Amino acid sequence: MILIRALRLWFHTDTFQAALMQTPENHWCLKRREPPRLPPGVDGYYYNFATDTVADDVSYILLLGELNCMKLYESWLVVWNIVYFPQ
Numbered sequence: 001m002i003l004i005r006a007l008r009l010w011f012h013t014d015t016f017q018a019a020l021m022q023t024p025e026n027h028w029c030l031k032r033r034e035p036p037r038l039p040p041g042v043d044g045y046y047y048n049f050a051t052d053t054v055a056d057d058v059s060y061i062l063l064l065g066e067l068n069c070m071k072l073y074e075s076w077l078v079v080w081n082i083v084y085f086p087q
Contacts, residue, residue: 009046009047009049010044010045010046011044011045011046011047012043012044013038013042013043013044013045016038016045016054019045019047019054020036020054023047023052023053023054024052027051027052027053027054028053028054028055029053029054029055029056029057029060030054030055030056031056031057032056038056039056042056046058046060
């Protein structure tokens, strides 16, 4: 979890349009996608450099990180079972 937090940064709304141009559309985790914009009253957005994801809520970034950790853990379990419990 520490590594995930290190790769996630908060940016001010002034740079939001530039971030959208640099990020693929399928990596936008926004509540308002048509057209892409931030909710009113929000001062900034989050960008995850590990997954190249733009999000208007930090829970999206953390959820993606947790899912990636679970995939890694599952693959490790498969390898563990093959190595230590061959059939």
